[in-house]
Amino acid sequence: MSGTEKKQAERRAYSRELPDAAALAQGIREGSRTALARAITLVESSRADHQEIAQKLLAELLPDTGKAVRLGLSGAPGVGKSTFTEAFGQFLTGEGHKVAVLAIDPSSARTGGSILGDKTRMELLARNPNAFIRPSPSGGTLGGVARRTREAMLLTEAAGYDVVIIETVGVGQSETAVADMVDMFVLLLSPGGGDELQGIKRGIMELADLIVVNKADGDLIPAARRAQIEYKTALHLMRPKNAAWTAHVLLASAIKGEGLAEVWKAVRDHHEALKGAGELDRQRKAQAKAWMWTEIREGLFAALKADERAERLIPGLEADVAEGRATPTAAARQLLRLVLNRGNGV
Numbered sequence: 001m002s003g004t005e006k007k008q009a010e011r012r013a014y015s016r017e018l019p020d021a022a023a024l025a026q027g028i029r030e031g032s033r034t035a036l037a038r039a040i041t042l043v044e045s046s047r048a049d050h051q052e053i054a055q056k057l058l059a060e061l062l063p064d065t066g067k068a069v070r071l072g073l074s075g076a077p078g079v080g081k082s083t084f085t086e087a088f089g090q091f092l093t094g095e096g097h098k099v100a101v102l103a104i105d106p107s108s109a110r111t112g113g114s115i116l117g118d119k120t121r122m123e124l125l126a127r128n129p130n131a132f133i134r135p136s137p138s139g140g141t142l143g144g145v146a147r148r149t150r151e152a153m154l155l156t157e158a159a160g161y162d163v164v165i166i167e168t169v170g171v172g173q174s175e176t177a178v179a180d181m182v183d184m185f186v187l188l189l190s191p192g193g194g195d196e197l198q199g200i201k202r203g204i205m206e207l208a209d210l211i212v213v214n215k216a217d218g219d220l221i222p223a224a225r226r227a228q229i230e231y232k233t234a235l236h237l238m239r240p241k242n243a244a245w246t247a248h249v250l251l252a253s254a255i256k257g258e259g260l261a262e263v264w265k266a267v268r269d270h271h272e273a274l275k276g277a278g279e280l281d282r283q284r285k286a287q288a289k290a291w292m293w294t295e296i297r298e299g300l301f302a303a304l305k306a307d308e309r310a311e312r313l314i315p316g317l318e319a320d321v322a323e324g325r326a327t328p329t330a331a332a333r334q335l336l337r338l339v340l341n342r343g344n345g346v
């Protein structure tokens with residue numbers, strides 16, 4: 001490209017008008033944060049023309065994705081996720097890594113973006129040239145938020161970020177969505193020990209590849225040690241998520257920056273163990289296929305919701321099904337036929 005051509009491409013990529021997928025892709029590959037941010041905005045947009053460019057862009061960048069260590073980080077509010085992310089992110093960039101932090105939080109439609117407020121807790125990381133922080137896309141269903149976060153993850157990988165941290169609040173179903181898009185799921189707990197264990201859903205523990213007991217500092221050290229033992233025992237009683245890896249329980253202090261190297265070592269060990277067993281590849285392939293089917297389900301559902309004839313039929317069919325005048329299968333098929341015969345809108 002000549003200098004003028006390059007300038008024109010840049011203008012097209014960053015202008016207020018519809019961006020050019022090829023120019024954006026080039027910007028992202030070159031590590032431009034502006035291009036990356038713009039691309040994520042496109043992915044998050046519900047406008048059809050934006051979605052078209054976003055999908056073109058993702059298709060073009062697909063060969064550049066998949067090179068990062070994908071980490072999920074979950075934990076109850078107040079356990080120290082933001083503080084830990086800041087400390088861990090700073091540690092990793094210090095080791096020469098490029099770190100992207102994305103959030104998945106369907107409740108952010110109400111709260112206005114969880115990480116945005118958290119950015120004040122991630123002051124250093126937010127200003128770090130080797131880190132990229134993006135709050136949760138606001139609005140929509142968990143499925144919608146999850147899709148946009150997944151696609152944002154692919155974009156950050158194409159931009160050369162080699163560690164992606166996807167943060168979620170440990171309430172509701174969002175941790176399952178996160179576990180379904182990452183290589184390793186890290187659960188952050190505080191030294192509450194047994195009491196806390198009562199409050200955590202067993203399901204979340206079962207998702208964890210690594211448990212980090214945060215706030216292991218000062219007066220809290222003995223409690224943190226006790227909690228570590230309790231969590232180890234609890235994990236012992238559970239079926240391991242993966243034959244190639246047994247979940248670890250580590251101590252850390254995000255505030256003091258302690259235990260971070262140990263956490264990173266566990267992440268590396270997990271990665272190697274899964275890779276060695278062919279599990280990493282298998283897991284990512286299964287995740288990609290499951291994602292496709294989620295898209296199909298969501299697409300069909302969205303098309304059904306948008307169909308006016310279906311809208312008129314639904315109350316009657318629901319009543320028929322409830323009163324036993326029609327079988328659920330027959331009613332569902334009647335509605336699906338409407339969508340499938342349209343040939344558009346999906």
Ligand SMILES: Nc1nc2c(ncn2[C@@H]2O[C@H](COP(=O)(O)OP(=O)(O)O)[C@@H](O)[C@H]2O)c(=O)[nH]1
Pocket residue numbers: 075076077078079080081082083084118121214215216217252253254255256
């Ligand atoms: N003692 C101690 N406090 C911490 C630590 N990490 C976080 N905190 C405090 O816990 C509170 C919640 O932290 P925050 O990162 O916002 O938690 P989040 O809601 O999970 O993101 C804040 O007051 C932090 O200062 C730690 O390692 N040790």
Ligand SMILES: [Mg+2]
Pocket residue numbers: 081082083118
């Ligand atoms: Mg937070």
